[in-house]
Amino acid sequence: MIEISGVSRTFAGRHGAVEALRAIDLTVAAGEFLAVIGRSGCGKSTLLRLVAGLLPVSAGEVRVAGEPVRRPRRDIAMVFQRPALLPWRTVLDNVMLPVEVFRWRGAEHRERAHQLLDMVGLAGFERRLPHELSGGMQQRVALCRALIQRPKVMLMDEPFSALDALTREELAVQLQRVHMELATTIVFVTHSIQEAVLLGDRVAVLSPRPGRLRQVLRVDIPRPRSFGHNAHLKEVAACSAELHELLLEPAPALPPWPEPEIGMDVPLRRRPEGIPSGRP
């Protein structure tokens, strides 16, 4: 469903170019749930924005459903860290927003909006305004808003990271159910090893500076998975430990970029001008 081939992305920053991602090759099968994990700044959000068509690649190509991605598309939905709901619109009207933007038929989608809200446990909240909901409920509305466009691919950038630990768990379990029911292809970025193991069919580990694909780990634990006591605690622990090691290990050395100036690494033998010697 998603083919990322030889994708690199460099940003021109004020203090020189930043190589955010280098030569990423990754495919995600239809209906698969891929978790992406990596340290801060290793290019996770950049990768999602490239797949979403919100940002052009510097090299390589991204294809979704066989078509190159060059701009945002209706069959690709994105959920961000903050729910970004329109505060003056009710829950139902927020979910219906894409329907209005794309000028789809209201009546049939309204029914679908109710079904989606029901699926995430928000039946009865359709007429509320966003400020009347908790953060977790707002994020569920954002999830429904993404799902109403029946996306082939849903991209989620740390969607639960602003929530408290218990709400986060609850939403992760619920998202798993949504995924099992709808079989949408999902790429889910997270900092949390626990979340990655709970949600991912596979977990892609990125290493930083520049962002590279370190390893892709398959999570062979039956679903539905949960955080609490269950029959697979051993497998969960083993998988988590492996991810932990991968995240802590320094990435293998690469030729630096940009090329260092000759002499940059030569140790200083003379005191540079302007630095006092320390003697009176």
Ligand SMILES: Nc1ncnc2c1ncn2[C@@H]1O[C@H](COP(=O)(O)OP(=O)(O)OP(=O)(O)O)[C@@H](O)[C@H]1O
């Ligand atoms: N628009 C931009 N202009 C310049 N540099 C950028 C831009 N966007 C991202 N970067 C740089 O690219 C690198 C990767 O950033 P990115 O936001 O993708 O990381 P991340 O893995 O999502 O980090 P976090 O976990 O903190 O969200 C960082 O060094 C960042 O400073």
Ligand SMILES: [Mg+2]
């Ligand atoms: Mg990010």
